Amino acid sequence: MKIRKAVLPVAGLGTRFLPATKAQPKEMLPIVDKPLVQYAVEEVAASGIPTTIFVTGRGKTAIENHFDVSFELEHELAGRGKEDLRKQVREISKLCDVVYLRQKHPRGLGHAVLMARHLVGDDSFAVVLSDDVIDSRVPCLKQMTDVFAELNGCILAVERVEKSAVGNYGIIDAEPVPNSKWHGRLFRIRNMVEKPSPAEAPSNLAIIGRYILTPTIFKKLAATRRGKGGEVQLTDALKSLLDDEPVYGLIFEGKRYDAGDKLGFLKATVEFALKEPNLGKHFRKYLKSLDP
Numbered sequence: 001m002k003i004r005k006a007v008l009p010v011a012g013l014g015t016r017f018l019p020a021t022k023a024q025p026k027e028m029l030p031i032v033d034k035p036l037v038q039y040a041v042e043e044v045a046a047s048g049i050p051t052t053i054f055v056t057g058r059g060k061t062a063i064e065n066h067f068d069v070s071f072e073l074e075h076e077l078a079g080r081g082k083e084d085l086r087k088q089v090r091e092i093s094k095l096c097d098v099v100y101l102r103q104k105h106p107r108g109l110g111h112a113v114l115m116a117r118h119l120v121g122d123d124s125f126a127v128v129l130s131d132d133v134i135d136s137r138v139p140c141l142k143q144m145t146d147v148f149a150e151l152n153g154c155i156l157a158v159e160r161v162e163k164s165a166v167g168n169y170g171i172i173d174a175e176p177v178p179n180s181k182w183h184g185r186l187f188r189i190r191n192m193v194e195k196p197s198p199a200e201a202p203s204n205l206a207i208i209g210r211y212i213l214t215p216t217i218f219k220k221l222a223a224t225r226r227g228k229g230g231e232v233q234l235t236d237a238l239k240s241l242l243d244d245e246p247v248y249g250l251i252f253e254g255k256r257y258d259a260g261d262k263l264g265f266l267k268a269t270v271e272f273a274l275k276e277p278n279l280g281k282h283f284r285k286y287l288k289s290l291d292p
Contacts, residue, residue, distance in 0.1 A: 001152060003145050003212060004051060005119070006044040006126040009112035010037060011057030011103040016260065025060050027130050029265070032272050032279070036259055037063055038092065040130035045095045047141040049126060053099045053119050055112040064100055069093045108231025113213075114221040122215050124148065127234075129209025133268050136254025140210050143252050147186065148212045151248060154241065156189070157210035158249040159256060163198050169206035170194050170235045172249050185251040189242065194235050205249060207235070208256055216245060 014026025021029070027037035044052055056063060070089065077086040099119060103112050113127055126141055134140040144155045158172060171194075174187035193202060211234075220237035227233050241247060257271075258264035270287075274280045 001124055001149070003047075003049055003124060003126050003148065005053055005123065006049045006051070006128055006141070007053045007055060007113055007116045007120070008037070008040060008044075008128050008130060009055045009103075009109055010060060010063055010130065011055055011106060011112060013106065016262065017265075023059070025062055026260075027060075028062050028066065029259075031133065031259065031265070031268050032276060035066065036133065037130045038066070039133050040128045041067065041095050043134070043139045043141050044126070044128060046139045047126075047145055049096070049141070049145075051097045051099065052095075053101065053116050055101050055103050055115050057103050057106065064098075067093060067095070067098050106231075107226065108233055110221050110224060110232035110234040110237055113234060114218060114232065117218045120215065120218075124152075124212065124214045127209075127211040127213060131258065131260030132209035133257045133259045134210070134252070134254045135257070135272070136252065138253065140252040140254055144210060144212050144250055147182070147248065147250055151246070153245060154214055154217070154238070154247040155212040156238070156247065156249050157208050157252050158187070158205045159208055159251060160204050161206045163201070163204055166198055166201040166204055166206065167195050169208075171196055171201045171203060172205045172207060173202035174205060174249050177248065182250070185253075187249040187251075189247045189249050191242070192235055192239050194233070205251070207249070210252070214245060217241060 010025065010027045012026065014021035017026050017029065028035040041052055054063060074086050074089060101115050103115055128141065140157055144157060148155050161169060170192050172189045173191040174189045176184055177186040177188055179186065191202065217237055220240045221232060224232050224237045227236065238247060257268035259268050273283050
């Protein structure tokens with residue numbers, strides 16, 4: 001089976017970045033010269049997934065505009081002889097087909113995914129959280145779809161975190177899948193614990209914002225009770241799914257930046273800027289000039 005659709009929940013308020021997100025979506029905050037959400041959509045497209053379903057909310061029209069054609073801007077750029085920049089802007093609208101849904105009430109990640117049920121139908125699909133920016137040779141989502149093509153089961157991206165940090169994540173209890181193809185990076189999940197204390201954590205394998213899910217998850221989400229803050233938690237539905245289907249965790253190859261956190265956002269900005277061909281050399285020189 002081939003993954004044809006990716007769901008991007010983008011209805012959050014972005015309170016950790018206030019006041020910058022008072023009048024603009026958090027997903028439009030730029031790392032160097034591209035907004036967070038564009039990195040996510042580029043990963044979807046590079047993984048061979050043709051359709052992106054945005055689950056949006058109030059104040060998110062800038063996201064829709066970003067992935068639309070801007071005739072006025074392109075005309076202005078062409079008139080100034082900036083053809084390369086015009087092509088770059090036009091390519092954004094060609095990344096993939098897009099669909100937009102409105103999540104009228106902020107009821108959590110699980111609820112956002114459930115809203116896409118009638119668009120996804122009976123197909124397996126991806127979920128991508130734009131807070132997690134992943135720099136990798138092979139897109140993280142492509143690594144996951146390759147595993148899905150062989151196992152045809154839910155795949156969660158996981159990474160090892162410091163024991164002291166497990167309380168910030170959903171942590172899996174899992175056993176390695178005995179297949180040398182994935183070099184010990186693939187696990188069959190037995191249980192999940194949401195934000196455990198270090199003493200209670202079954203491992204240091206943390207779930208991050210990339211999922212390949214089977215359509216069975218919609219039944220589980222529909223039956224999941226709202227938790228804290230009236231939100232439907234995706235982790236709760238996944239735990240229920242373990243009774244019916246295999247769920248796997250894949251340690252992806254690449255580096256993740258938690259761009260939903262101010263420090264992680266700054267780290268991503270610095271490291272991506274250093275890799276920019278026309279910027280990196282000068283930026284590195286500037287950083288070295290700063291007082292220690």
